Amino acid sequence: MTGRPLNATAASLLGFLHEGPKTGWDLVSTAQERIGKFWSLTTSQVYRELAAMERKGLIEAGEKGPRDRKPFVLTEAGRRAFAEWIEREPGDENIRHPLLLTVALGEHLPAGRLAAILAEHRKKHEHQLAAYEQESIAEDLPPHAAATLDFGILYERAVLEWFGRVCDRLDLESDDAGRVERVSEEDRRSGATDPARRSSPRRAAGR
Amino acid sequence: MTGRPLNATAASLLGFLHEGPKTGWDLVSTAQERIGKFWSLTTSQVYRELAAMERKGLIEAGEKGPRDRKPFVLTEAGRRAFAEWIEREPGDENIRHPLLLTVALGEHLPAGRLAAILAEHRKKHEHQLAAYEQESIAEDLPPHAAATLDFGILYERAVLEWFGRVCDRLDLESDDAGRVERVSEEDRRSGATDPARRSSPRRAAGR
DNA sequence: AGTGGATATGCCACAGTGGAATGTCAACCC
């Protein structure tokens, strides 16, 4: 038994199936909503994992509903496999960040173009942060969901702080997105940072 | 021409080849050092991309050196392909974070175990941050490298801040990996899968 | 000469990814 330990994507599907029978489609949307922020998955993957898990007896298909809806339920073996998986030490994170690639190779790019790209992405991250904060205020989430949402918020804040720094480092003007940060670099030392008091932001520069 | 636009891994290799002829081996180490933090790649991938790019005429092999060293140089077509690639809007980052998965599904895990896992990972991130800060102080990096290193530092700081918050959120004791009993028991009695476990405990933390 | 380790390239099998293609049904409109 326990042939090849179950991958994380499959395991998370089993996790969601603890809440009751779900079809592939249901699982795709559940997963995208609940773990999509830090675990990308696609429909094809979901269906493939479901088929594989059915073969292994971890789940079972129920009666077909309308439109070929095929709801799956956990079997005992599935429950056990999940329990085993979640007990294991999770691996390290794996980040693939095209924007950083562009920055790293940015010497081959005119400064203005790099600035434009950064501005574009900064805007995206501002929106993302706003959305997360919105969500965290509006909804009264169960604690585990709140914890992962926290991650999103802190991550986005860090990214935004980085944008400010990068423009500095590379002597770029950050404007088109409406400069806001510039000032806060200086303010920073007075300790007026947000609710997060943790480590004094050590400014290295001296340029 | 321009058959299917060049993937990011291949493109970064072309980028490094701007610095002069390099062999596959050279490129592996260059890449790991310069972009490995946010763009994972393996030796096999590098050799495969090199072979493919040679077929497409983006690079050319020079004289074989000792030990089958096969240095590649950029061709004009390669230069163009790279220029085209780096001009494009980079995609969004893609994060896969097993630890967050475990947290998100953490209701199926005894609180003590979750705390232990978190403590373990926190330690790793503390080391990583220390390493980055070390590097940033010790070396006088070119600006683009410094910029990406900054990202690493801010990211790790954010992660560490998150660890503190999570323990709070989930009523976990944060310190070392010991500590199994004591928490969780009273949460537990609210029943198996009650999805409406809304009222977040959020106790006052003094730490 | 022999051994072991770092350098160097390449192959293979398989897992994971993304998007297009296909099929099915409910609802709405004339």
Place this chain on the structure above:
DNA sequence: GGGTTGACATTCCACTGTGGCATATCCACT
């Protein structure tokens, strides 16, 4: 009631990524 639309549900396929293995070659040291 026939036709169109669009959401739902599944499958397929080509590409990308991973990790291990099989070769060599060369160097240093015995």
